[in-house]
């Protein structure tokens with residue numbers, strides 16, 4: 001039987017805290033990924049606040065490695081909390097840094113997104129802002145399934161394992177859709 005080719009996905013989390021629900025959702029995605037799909041995690045914690053004067057002297061090393069990881073990945077998977085109806089500032093800051101010329105690495109990338117919040121809309125508003133940013137940077141976000149993890153504190157156990165079956169199914173569906181989308185764009 002012919003096997004589906006594999007891809008590498010870079011996971012980028014918009015929360016820096018250790019017990020983050022969004023980090024846990026990416027952890028679940030790693031476990032739920034189909035055979036051949038590898039998800040690596042970016043570390044954006046050392047990226048400084050964007051400053052054009054700093055950039056003029058060269059990208060900080062944390063930005064260089066993020067840009068390299070983005071360029072090397074077949075696809076990106078964002079997981080962001082919703083902060084004041086938008087994506088987390090640290091995620092926007094990391095995207096802003098990585099997007100600066102030359103060779104902005106987001107162009108043409110297949111992208112999926114998900115988000116976990118303790119609120120009832122599960123980052124819907126944050127994800128719409130993130131979609132806007134994807135459009136400007138010429139990424140190709142997939143539309144469905146939407147993974148909006150509302151009331152996140154009820155869906156993970158104390159160790160950060162995703163215990164909610166419908167959410168597990170949505171995340172598995174998202175990764176499979178991203179793989180198919182990435183392979184379609186590559187073909």
Ligand SMILES: Cc1cc2nc3c(=O)[nH]c(=O)nc-3n(C[C@H](O)[C@H](O)[C@H](O)COP(=O)(O)O)c2cc1C
Nearest residue numbers: 015017020021022023081082083084085117118119
């Ligand atoms: C500054 C700030 C703003 C927030 N704004 C929202 C919001 O607009 N909508 C929402 O659903 N939750 C909001 N929250 C709650 C977050 O959804 C919640 O803290 C979430 O668990 C953070 O994600 P994490 O667990 O991955 O760190 C806010 C939290 C903070 C710290």
